[in-house]
Amino acid sequence: MARILTQQLEIITGQEPDQLMMNLPIENAAFTSPKKSTGKNFGSPASKLSKSTSPAKKKRPQTAQVKSSGYSPSPAKPKKPAQVKNLIDLVKKRDRVAPEEVIKYLQELLQCQKRLADPLDDIEEIFNKIQAWKQGFGNLD
Amino acid sequence: MREIQEAIGLTEDELYIILFTSLDHDNLNNLIVLAGEFTKWFNLNFEGESRDEIDFRENKCEIWVATGALAQVIIDGYSVLEKNHKDILTKYWWEHNRYLKFADQVGQKLQEQPDLMPELRELFRS
Numbered sequence: 337m338a339r340i341l342t343q344q345l346e347i348i349t350g351q352e353p354d355q356l357m358m359n360l361p362i363e364n365a366a367f368t369s370p371k372k373s374t375g376k377n378f379g380s381p382a383s384k385l386s387k388s389t390s391p392a393k394k395k396r397p398q399t400a401q402v403k404s405s406g407y408s409p410s411p412a413k414p415k416k417p418a419q420v421k422n423l424i425d426l427v428k429k430r431d432r433v434a435p436e437e438v439i440k441y442l443q444e445l446l447q448c449q450k451r452l453a454d455p456l457d458d459i460e461e462i463f464n465k466i467q468a469w470k471q472g473f474g475n476l477d
Numbered sequence: 478m479r480e481i482q483e484a485i486g487l488t489e490d491e492l493y494i495i496l497f498t499s500l501d502h503d504n505l506n507n508l509i510v511l512a513g514e515f516t517k518w519f520n521l522n523f524e525g526e527s528r529d530e531i532d533f534r535e536n537k538c539e540i541w542v543a544t545g546a547l548a549q550v551i552i553d554g555y556s557v558l559e560k561n562h563k564d565i566l567t568k569y570w571w572e573h574n575r576y577l578k579f580a581d582q583v584g585q586k587l588q589e590q591p592d593l594m595p596e597l598r599e600l601f602r603s
Contacts, residue, residue: 422504422568423501423504423507423509424509424566424568427507427509432507432566433507433508433566435555435562435563436562437508438506438508438551438555438565438566439551439552439555441508442548442551442552443552444493445493445497445544445545445548446545446548446549446552448489448490448493448494448497449541449545451490452490452494454538455494455537455541456534456538458490458491458494459494459534459537459538460534461491462487462491462494462495462518463523463530463534465485465486465487465491466485466518466519466523467523467524469484469485469486470519
């Protein structure tokens with residue numbers, strides 16, 4: 337395997353393997369663990385650049401220091417939700433009825449009232465139907 | 478609502494009774510149903526003849542009649558309007574029309590019998 341590699345190197349570079357080894361720099365000849373980086377940029381050119389060319393940072397002006405008295409600045413005020421003035425404000429605009437619809441439904445109500453002289457019996461009937469419907473689900477208590 | 482109607486087997490008129498006796502009269506011009514009033518129909522136990530059931534039934538009968546009278550007020554008020562029909566959806570319009578008849582009658586009565594005024598004032602003070 338090693339022989340094949342050296343042969344291939346010989347073909348590519350046109351130099352003998354012994355000469356190749358001699359030309360290699362000493363530090364590449366043996367494996368060395370990379371140096372620990374000390375800066376944020378891990379020794380990149382950018383780190384050198386920032387050191388040399390960036391303008392000197394201005395110091396922040398010092399603010400007056402106050403002894404801690406347990407007081408802390410008031411927290412950011414939460415946004416006030418839209419004020420609900422009427423019950424209708426709780427209804428989405430798309431769900432609200434138009435004036436024509438209101439009149440139509442109210443006219444239907446009046447017609448219904450004419451049909452039902454006394455709703456007592458009808459309410460009784462509704463009770464019975466709802467009771468029967470609920471019993472269909474079993475004992476809900 | 479139609480699904481419930483079918484499931485329970487309610488007629489159209491019965492459905493109207495449930496819905497129109499669950500409306501909020503303060504917002505009748507917007508036909509807002511009060512959830513509490515509506516769910517009472519389904520939460521009350523109608524088994525047997527309980528006091529709750531009798532009270533509920535009488536209360537709903539009164540609401541039914543009152544809703545009809547107030548509906549007529551809205552329809553009459555709407556028919557008078559030549560433009561800005563959307564005004565009937567406002568709280569101001571509804572409160573004005575709702576108490577207009579009553580206020581007119583009180584005003585007329587007090588004009589005819591001014592001596593009733595101090596009596597009425599006393600009544601409110603007490």
